[in-house]
Amino acid sequence: MADAAATAGAAGSGTRSGSKQSTNPADNYHLARRRTLQVVVSSLLTEAGFESAEKASVETLTEMLQSCFNVDTLPAYAKRSQRMVITAPPVTNQPVAPKALTAGQNRPHPPHIPSHFPEFPDPHTYIKTPTYREPVSDYQVLREKAASQRRDVERALTRFMAKTGETQSLFKDDVSTFPLIAARPFTIPYLTALLPSELEMQQMEETDSSEQDEQTDTENLPLHISPAEASDLWSLTPWPPSSLSPSDSCPCLLRILCSVLHCVTWHSRLPLIAATAWPPLGQREAH
């Protein structure tokens, strides 16, 4: 019962006078709130013309305030003209905010916000200052950059792959300069050979998006992406035994690669990758 009352009171008082103390630990909280309520009741009494009141009656009135209380009418009541402003609770060693930078006038509080509330942020914080990197407009540089980034990514990736797996070499005495990822037979070689790679399909989707017809072959191709697979990449384990999936060589890496290659452009395509880069999941044709 007391709890319920306390909650209601807290709600009531919170709306009226802020919830400064509501962050105190439980005991403190109750005490502080009680005290605040008493202050409120007292001020109401003062407003009503009383000069003094017995403690017991204040207690009773406080209890009443907690119990029956109409929230709806509060705002109007709060804005009444002859209201009495409760003084701020005493704050010990209030930190003085150093005025580092001031630009323009701070906005004053609207009338219903007590002045002891924190001030609005400095006006300059509201100013939008869009900043861009200097747009590179030179076509040649762009192409150059795209090409070399792409190449770097490819090389890094293939070297990484070569380092982590079996390799073949063109020179007997050197295996690291031109490492070739070892040839590995597929169980179903024609699938990898014939089905478009994911990168290609992605491109096809993009280039074809305007002229979508039901011929877009992408939709029916089974492509399975699961978060579980993605983790494989980083565990550096050998690729799972190939299955009937078209990308049976290295499913997850492929995807990462696709996205990396895709990123390397002068447009930022990040949102695209995050949201729509992957074709619909595994809509396998029923057969």
Added chain:
Amino acid sequence: MDRGAWRATVHGVTECTRLSDSHFQVVCINNINFQRKSVVGFVELTIFPTVANLNRIKLNSKQCRIYRVRINDLEAAFIYNDPTLEVCHSESKQRNLNYFSNAYAAAVSAVDPDAGNGELCIKVPSELWKHVDELKVLKIHINFSLDQPKGGLHFVVPSVEGSMAERGAHVFSCGYQNSTRFWFPCVDSYSELCTWKLEFTVDAAMVAVSNGDLVETVYTHDMRKKTFHYMLTIPTSASNISLAIGPFEILVDPYMHEVTHFCLPQLLPLLKHTTSYLHEVFEFYEEILTCRYPYSCFKTVFIDEAYVEVAAYASMSIFSTNLLHSAMIIDETPLTRRCLAQSLAQQFFGCFISRMSWSDEWVLKGISGYIYGLWMKKTFGVNEYRHWIKEELDKIVAYELKTGGVLLHPMFGGGKEKDNPAPHPHFSIKHPHTLSWEYYTMFQCKAHLVMRLIENRISMEFMLQVFNKLLSLASTASSQKFQSHMWSQMLVSTSGFLKSISNVSGKDIQPLIKQWVDQSGVVKFYGSFAFNRKRNVLELEIKQDYTSPGTQKYVGPLKVTVQELDGSFNHTLQIEENSLKHDIPCHSKSRRNKKKKIPLMNGEEVDMDLSAMDADSPLLWIRIDPDMAVLRKVDSEQADFMWQYQLRYERDVVAQQEAISALERFPTPASRLALTDVLEQEQCFYRVRMAACFCLAKIANSMVSTWTGPPAMKSLFTRMFCCKTCPNIVKTNNFMSFQSYFLQKTMPVAMALLRDVHNLCPKEVLTFILDLIKYNDNRKNKFSDNYYRAEMIDALANSVTPAVSVNNEVRTLDNLNPDVRLILEEITRFLNMEKLLPSYRHTITVSCLRAIRVLQKNGHVPSDPSLFKSYAEYGHFVDIRIAALEAVVDYTKVDRSYEELQWLLTMVQNDPVPYVRHKILNMLTKNPPFTKSMESPLCNEALVDQLWKLMNSGTSHDWRLRCGAVDLYFTLFGLSRPSCLPLPELGLVLNLKEKKAVLNPTIIPEAIAGNQEAAVNPSSHTQLVGFQNPEDDHLAKEASCNMSAHQQGVKRKADTPLGSPLEPGQILEKNEDSSKVKLKIRFSSSQDEEEIDMDTVHDSQAFISHHLNMLERPSTPGLSKYRPANSRSALIPQHSAGCDGTPTTKPQWNMELPRKGTGIHVSVSHLEGKEQPPLEMSVHTAAAAPLSVFGKEPASSKHSEHHHHHHHEHKKKKKKHKHKHKHKHRRDGRERGRGPLAFPSPAGGRSARSPSLSD
């Protein structure tokens, strides 16, 4: 019989025909096991005897294990005897290809269904003889199984987890020509038509696709399997029956609902795209032929590990799955469409209309090729069509001039085989199964070109009318109930075809046929001219070379087109025997001063800069045979400016191409300019522009010291394909215009061929190509750039020049040329990227592998085959494998590596993919490690033995492969005994002679024999052989005449053609004859009355079975010792063959007769007594049809005592088990079959698998 007789008159070669017509056949395969790769089923043939006295029925069957044969529900005895399993008995040490080819041809004809032969001979139970005499229907029911077939049916079973359907396992029928006998017993001939019921019981998850209409599919009780019932009511030959079973995805064609497409799991989207075009092909053919597609449905099946890219069967075509492609792929699209169109053309001509005999094959191939050409013209345009014709013409011309003539109709003109000098000494063209594959490809090419020549002669309209007539006759016939003479309308023959042509067109095309069909060879023209100003006449001289091999003389009209200032004029010259010079009056006076437009052939008028011209002559250019109306090669001489005019202004793409290839000889700035202009001209046909690229590169190299400006084509490429602002960067890819796409692909490849004064690729060019690769950007492109990138790698490879090597240092990284380092960097990256993002058909990997081989060969990278060997393994995509194998083949040649050669040959024997095996042999033949004229450490006896074994017995399951092995053997060792073999000892001389004439060893003293051998060996000339033979034959003939005198069978004389003079120059014929002689002599000398039935044996068959029997009997190492002695004994009367012959003759019967319960004693004499009557009967009728399978047995009579002994043993066993249950006998049969395992030849094992005799 009437058909047979008719056939004989038409061709004059069919000595014997079938004695029965099958008219309905059921094939039922009720169990297919993918795990074990086995098939169990039965066939049921309904047969009408066409002669009385039919007591043996011959069918074709290979590999199948036959359990049981019943005729009208009566058990029937049968013999299974396949002489092609091992062509030559293996103790022969001579390794002589000449000998082999003859024996092989004989073996093939010994089982040729068109001649009424077959591997499986069924004896009609005596209870049915009466039934047969009344020519009543026979129903033959044969239970068979097939275990791990090596040919005919191909199983693809990927080794992954899951059920067979999930693994994508499938099986399909395949083979070269009539190969249906590999998977079920039948009359495997294109001319034996019957209607079909086909039933296949497969796993519920699988789909069986076969010919005809799918009547129903029925689930088994447990719902785990279902049976597909197909009915084919249109009479079809067994050779056109096919099957594909797999977990196919099914697509009903959205445009034509009677067409269904099948592909392997996951490929459906590709299938949709690939087949979306097919209906247009249908429409086209139906329209031009004014005939509906003859079958009620059509199925396309795309399978993996295909035997050939396209195989057409009745109402169904089987394609390689690698033809499937998505909409992003440019290069594959036209190729695939061509394959589809080709297969569809063959549906009409080849499947629906079949051929009468092998010699009529050219008509079908010709017509289907011709209408396919019409489709090409309509689809890809006239330029493409003419370009294709030119390409095909060049191909056939090159082949015939290099390898020898291609004869379309080998047996035309009645009589025996003509005295046509065999154009190809190492194989017989008498039978499709003995042909070299390359020859067959060229044969098809020539056939359609000749069909086009006929069209030129009689007009396309008439041509199509002829086709329509053939089709409508056939479709009327097909709807008839069984009437053999009606159904024969569905078979096309050369004479029938020619008759229709003359009926429809009223024109005599006989000279044309004589020139191109009955005769092999092409024409070689040399043209040169002079302009006689006084007479204003063009003096044209046209010479011919008709003495070189592969050429023939041409007499007849020849068109010449002369472009003059006043216009283009056609002249038809008559090429005659002796006239070389032709005067052609010119129309125009030379008048260059008047500025006037010059009219071209097509009516167009153009401005030309005439300053380059000869001031005196009005001639711009001259073309000889511009319409390609002769199968010819033309070398014509013209001034360079004439070629340049021709290139610039002649509108015919063929003329442009001719001009381009001629301009290579004129490296001048004017040529350069002409080529550059063509390159730039958008209207010009893209293939011409591509050809101009390569020509320009060659010219630039010839002009290297005077060349000015940037490397050839660079500025052009920059202008066309690079960014305006930054000329070193290529535009982002946009392949919407295919013409410029192809040009863009080709130009760098051609540029990489440029060389500077040091004969190196200019640095500028290499940088340029590397930049192209670097800046390649395909993100905005609608199409895949995989072919483009692959060609960039090809370009890199083209730029490689031989490494400068200082005293043969070892190639290491340290001394790597910096340019090569850059190239290697790119190749490494590309090859590695392929692992992560594979390109379509792995085109990039293929190019990388080739490039690496180029680097190895040029000494930049250590030559090492291990990389290629890993890529050549089974499990890689087939294109990669072939590229890798090509590199290994090249390595084998360059490094003379015996180890690699062995590795390749092992793969030929063991690889699971038939195409790869075939291709290895093919590549080895094209790029041989050594040739017959070359000394090589690789050439040793072991290799000879190995190859011999391969072609002799190791490839009996695949005609194409065996012929490939023969080709290789020919390339390596030539026709005669390989030089690396030790000289034969005298004892072995006999063997060599045996193929020439058996009499030699006894009659000709050994010294002479030795001489003869010497004469045969070194020059390996057919002529020589031909020269020698008549003598032998003469001897043989005499002998036979003498002998036959005391033979008692009078009727037999009639059927033995021995008395007739032999045709000279026909080895095959002779060979058969000599074998015949051999048998004759032997039998007559044996004076054993019981053996007289031998005489009716088809001679070659006897010859073959003689060899075969040798094999089938278990033998000991001592056998080879016996052989010569034996044959000798056979020839010398004193050694009565009868003494060892008699006992060995009978055991086969022994086994059957008791089983048949005829109550015969095991004793030999008794059996023979029983045997006599049927044979006697057959003798009466067998004049044209030697049936006597069973007569074969005596052939074994000459076998050693060892055999003899064995059979005694065998007989004892028989006696013991006589009254026991049937299957005992079967086991016996198997034991017998297993016998040869002891024999160390590969064929031994095989014959064990195919039961030679069982119950």
